[in-house]
Amino acid sequence: MSFKSRIAGVGGYVPENVFTNYDIEKMMDTTNDWIVQRTGIEERRWVSEDQSTSDLALKATEEALNDAGLDKSDIEMIIFATLSPDHDFPGSGCFLQAKLDLPGIAVLDIRQQCSGFLYAMSIADQYIKTGTYKNILVVGAEVHSKGLDRTPNGRAVSVLFGDGAGAVVFQRTEVNNEKTDGHILVSNLHADGEYAKELWLPAPGTGFNEMERISQKMIDEGAHYPQMNGKTVFVHATKRMAETLLNSCKQAGVELSDIDLFLFHQANLRINSKVAEILGIPEEKIFNTIQKYGNTTAATIPLGMRDAIQAGALKRGMLVASAAFGSGFTWASSIYRY
């Protein structure tokens, strides 16, 4: 018998607090025009002080379970992708597991930043295809706002990121009709650590010539805030996303024109437009959410999935292509029928 993985349910959650570009103007030396023209972002959600990454994940999970018509006890494994965990260790998956009251099941935390969800989805697919598990919860959740430099020094990075969570329950299925039955066709995962320091958060860490993971010197130098060489990331992102999408289509035996909806990572509207231009994809086939959420890293794709379903842009039976690129560098793509 050959098993495949289908999307059984999708959920998402964003915090209530909306910060428009005009709110950001009051914190940093930036303008609404700069942010909109360079990125497409109009507003983002930032948590209140009592909310953690696993809190956001819990809300997204509840919605995904409801959408799947499953009970939490059906979940046999949690894969949690985040770069902004509740605490350094253990991973946020364990905190989410405790909040769900699901003791004993397997929990795996992964990083992979903006590519985190697609990596996690591929891992879930492997466990399902081998027959190990029937229902796996994959969550991407981020609380960026508590780690951003909100002073004028942080404007190059801090205007870009928002908080949110997305969750998908992947379920074992048998595919009778490739053209209609929901399943993951192909995933491709990549990384190139040569560029690790082009987009990174240096501290806390053991990679300093110091005996403490965090020191006053690191804080004084802002090493506990994310740092990015935006132009380098931009150039690599467009090239790699286009490349991996073509590879995935080829492996899946589909043409780009067969894809009904493109759910890309949301780092910059201009990146997605450039990928569309390179590949000749009509812009109306791309579902973007960056305008209202900013870049929510690992949460972006599942949150986009949830919003696309709610907007009627993603319907059962549609063929979807996702691609992401981010810190690591890591990048990935996946072709799946919803």
Ligand code: UT7
């Ligand atoms: O998901 C993770 C992956 N991340 C990405 O994919 C991000 C990829 N990169 C980008 O999206 C773009 O590079 C950015 C949106 C980050 C920046 O856009 P850019 O067109 O590359 O701008 P830049 O960094 O070259 O900066 C242009 C100017 C600079 O001023 P000067 O040197 O020309 O006087 C910056 O200092 O814009 C200035 N600047 C700002 N001005 C107003 C930088 N940040 C801001 C800001 N507001 N927030």
